[in-house]
Amino acid sequence: MKTSNKLFYCLCFALLMGTSGEAQFFKKLAKKAEKAAERTVERRVERETSKKTDQALDSILEPGSGAKQAPGNNQGNGNTNGNTGENSASTGPASTGPKTIEVYSKFDYVPGDKPIFFDDFNDDFMGDFPSKWNTNGSGEVVTLGTIPGKWYSIANRSLTIPNLGTSLPEDFTMEFDLKVTNLTRNTGSGAIFGIYLSETNGLTTNENHVKANLNFCQYIPIGVRVENEFRADSAPIANTLQQDFREIYKDVVHVSIAVNQNRYRLWLNEVKVVDLPQFIVKPELINHIKFYVKGIDKQKRQEQVLISNLKVAEGGVDLRRKLMSEGRISTNGILFNSGSADILPQSMGIIRQISQVLNQDSSISLNIVGHTDSDGTDESNTTLSKNRAEAVKNALVSVYGISADRLSSEGKGETEPVADNGTAQGKAQNRRVEFIKK
Numbered sequence: 001m002k003t004s005n006k007l008f009y010c011l012c013f014a015l016l017m018g019t020s021g022e023a024q025f026f027k028k029l030a031k032k033a034e035k036a037a038e039r040t041v042e043r044r045v046e047r048e049t050s051k052k053t054d055q056a057l058d059s060i061l062e063p064g065s066g067a068k069q070a071p072g073n074n075q076g077n078g079n080t081n082g083n084t085g086e087n088s089a090s091t092g093p094a095s096t097g098p099k100t101i102e103v104y105s106k107f108d109y110v111p112g113d114k115p116i117f118f119d120d121f122n123d124d125f126m127g128d129f130p131s132k133w134n135t136n137g138s139g140e141v142v143t144l145g146t147i148p149g150k151w152y153s154i155a156n157r158s159l160t161i162p163n164l165g166t167s168l169p170e171d172f173t174m175e176f177d178l179k180v181t182n183l184t185r186n187t188g189s190g191a192i193f194g195i196y197l198s199e200t201n202g203l204t205t206n207e208n209h210v211k212a213n214l215n216f217c218q219y220i221p222i223g224v225r226v227e228n229e230f231r232a233d234s235a236p237i238a239n240t241l242q243q244d245f246r247e248i249y250k251d252v253v254h255v256s257i258a259v260n261q262n263r264y265r266l267w268l269n270e271v272k273v274v275d276l277p278q279f280i281v282k283p284e285l286i287n288h289i290k291f292y293v294k295g296i297d298k299q300k301r302q303e304q305v306l307i308s309n310l311k312v313a314e315g316g317v318d319l320r321r322k323l324m325s326e327g328r329i330s331t332n333g334i335l336f337n338s339g340s341a342d343i344l345p346q347s348m349g350i351i352r353q354i355s356q357v358l359n360q361d362s363s364i365s366l367n368i369v370g371h372t373d374s375d376g377t378d379e380s381n382t383t384l385s386k387n388r389a390e391a392v393k394n395a396l397v398s399v400y401g402i403s404a405d406r407l408s409s410e411g412k413g414e415t416e417p418v419a420d421n422g423t424a425q426g427k428a429q430n431r432r433v434e435f436i437k438k
Contacts, residue, residue, distance in 0.1 A: 104345035105399050107270040109256040110353060111333035112173040112313030115419075117164045118428045120309050121150040135160040136203040144179065144306070147252065148338075151179065151306040156296045159203055162310060167287040168197070168259075173316035174289065175256040175346075177309045180249050182302040183218050190295030191216040192225075193305050197259070197280070201288045208285040212257075212266055212274060216249055216295075224266070224273055230281045237279060254346050258316045259286070270346070311428070319353050323435060324361075330418075332432040334392060339376075341387035343395060351392060354435055355400035365406040368392050369434040373427035374414045386411025392433055408438070 117132075124130050124141045130152050133139075137158025141150050154160055178193070193216070198209040205211075213225035221244035228237050245268060256267040264279035265272060280286055289312065296303045313333075323329045334351065335344040343351075358364055370385035370392075389409035396402040419426035 104270045104348040105352065107267070107346065107349050108272070108352065109175075109258060109265075109267050109346070109349040110173075110316055110319055111175060111256075111311070111331070111350070112171070112315030113319075113329070113331050113333070114314040115311070115332065115425060115429050116166060116168075116172065116314055117162055117310065117312040118425045119162065120424060121152055123424055124150065126150075132163050133160055134163060134201075134203065142306070144181075147179065149308050151308045153304050153306045154291060154293045156293055156298065159205065159290060159292050161201055161203065161288065161290050162312075163201075164288065164312065168289070168312075169314045170261045170283040171259065171316055172312060172314050173256070173258045174310070174312045175254065176307050176311065178214075178253045178255050179251075179304075179306045179308075180216050180296075181304045181306070183216055183246075183250055184301065185219050186301060187216055187218045187303065188295060189215065189217040189220070189222060191303070192292075192294050194290075194292035194294070195255075195257070196290035196292065197286045198288050198290050199285045205290065205292070208282065209290075210264065210279055210286065214245075214249075214255075214268075218246055221246060226274055226276065226279070228279055228281060230285065237276065241274060243273065256346070259283075260316065319350060320357050323354070323357050323437070327437040328434060330432055330434045332429055334433045336388055336391070336431075339384070341384065341391040343391055348395070348399075351395050352400065355396055355402055358396070358402050358406060359400075365438045366408075367436045367438055368407060368409040369436065370409070370411045371416060371430060371432045371434070372414050373430045374417070374421035375427070378413060378415075381413035382411055382415075383413075384411070385413045389433065 119130065119132050121130055121141045126142065127140050129135065129139055130141055133152070135155075135158050137160070138155035139158060139160060140153055142153050143149075144151055180193075193214045194211055195214070196205055196209050196211045198205060199207040208230050210228040211226070213227075215222040215225065221242065223240055223242040223245065225240045226237060227239075230236070248269060254267075254269055258265045259280065261283045262278050262280050264274065264276045266274040291307070293305045296305055298304055319329050319331070331350055333349075334347040336342055336347075337344065354366070358366070368389045370387075370389035372381040372385045372388075374381075376384070386409070389411055393404070393407045393409045396407060397404050414421070414430070417426075417430045418432070419429035421427055421430060
C-alpha cells in the first residue's frame with residue numbers, strides 16, 4: 001500500500017511538473033514571437049529609412065534641389081521628371097573585367113573618319129597644364145604607374161575646354177579614356193564628371209548646351225544624368241538613367257559619344273548607355289566640348305579624375321553605304337596596341353559594319369590595306385602595317401564568319417601619309433586601315 005501511494009504521488013508530481021514545463025515553454029515562445037515582431041518592425045523601418053535616404057541622395061542631382069552647380073550653370077528648368085519616353089538605355093549591366101574582341105563583337109560605335117582634334121598629352125611636360133586646353137581652374141599632366149601613357153588630371157570644380165580650332169559639325173564623334181583614382185565608400189553622390197556640348201568656347205555653361213554627368217558614387221548606384229537646355233525650348237530633357245557602374249569606374253573606362261544632328265548616343269566600354277533621338281534640339285548651336293569635375297577630393301582621399309587619348313572626328317555616319325557607293329573607305333578608327341597588331345576591342349564597331357556589307361552581298365571581295373605613321377624604320381613599319389591588315393582580316397573571318405577567300409591584305413607602312421607626321425594629330429590620321437573593293 002505504501003508502494004502504491006508513493007507511485008501515485010510520483011505520478012502526480014510528474015504531471016504537475018509537466019504542466020509547469022509547458023507553461024514555461026509557451027511563455028518563452030511568446031517572448032520569442034514578440035522579439036521577432038520587433039525585429040520585423042526594425043527591418044521595415046531600416047528599409048524605409050534607406051529608401052528615403054536614396055531618394056534624398058538622388059534629388060541632389062535634380063534641378064532646383066539647391067545643390068552646387070557648375071559655374072554659371074543655369075539648371076533651374078523645373079523638369080525633375082524628365083522626358084523618360086524619349087530615351088533608350090542599355091538593358092543589361094555594364095560589364096567589367098578584361099575586354100576581348102568577342103565581348104565587343106556587337107559594339108556598334110563607329111568613329112568619324114575626318115579627324116578634328118587629338119591629344120594624348122605626349123607633347124606636354126609632366127606637371128604642366130596641357131598646352132592645347134583652357135580652364136578656369138587647374139590641372140596637370142601626370143602618369144599613372146603601371147597604366148601606360150600620359151594623363152590629364154582635372155582639378156576639382158574646374159571647367160576645362162580642348163581648343164578644337166574649329167566649331168563642331170552636325171555629325172561628329174568623340175572618344176577618350178577615363179580613369180578615376182581611389183574610389184571608396186566615402187566617394188559620394190556629388191562626385192561627377194560632366195561632359196558638355198556647348199554653344200561657345202567660353203569658360204561658362206550658362207548657354208545653350210547638352211550634358212551627360214557620369215556619377216562616381218560608390219555607396220548607391222546612380223548612373224548617368226542627361227540634360228539639355230536650349231533657350232525658348234518648351235520641353236527640355238532632364239533625366240537620370242539609373243544603372244550600376246560602380247565596378248567599371250574602378251578601372252580605365254573607354255567613353256564614346258556619337259552625335260548625328262539631333263541624335264545623341266553614349267557608350268561606356270562596349271555598353272550603350274544613352275540613345276536620345278531628339279536630345280540636340282538645335283544642332284547649329286552645339287559647337288564646343290567642355291568637361292567639368294565636381295565632388296572629387298584629391299587632398300584628403302587622393303581621388304582624381306583623369307582623361308587621355310581624346311579624339312574628336314567629323315562623320316560617324318554609316319560606313320556601309322559609303323563602301324557600297326564609292327567602293328572604298330579609309331578609317332583611323334581601328335586602333336591597335338602601340339607597336340603591335342593587337343586590335344583594341346573598342347574598334348570592333350567598324351569591323352562589324354564591314355562584315356555586314358560582306359554578308360549582304362556575297363559577290364563582294366575586299367583588299368585590306370594597313371598604314372602607319374613615320375615612327376620607326378621603313379622596314380618595321382611595312383611589317384607592322386601588313387600584320388595589322390592581316391589582324392583585321394582574321395577578325396572578319398574568326399569573329400564574323402567571313403570566308404577568307406574573299407579577303408586579302410597588304411601593308412604600305414609609312415609610304416602614303418595623308419597628314420603631317422610631325423604632329424600627334426597628323427600621326428593619328430596616318431595610322432589607318434583602308435578597305436577596297438576588288
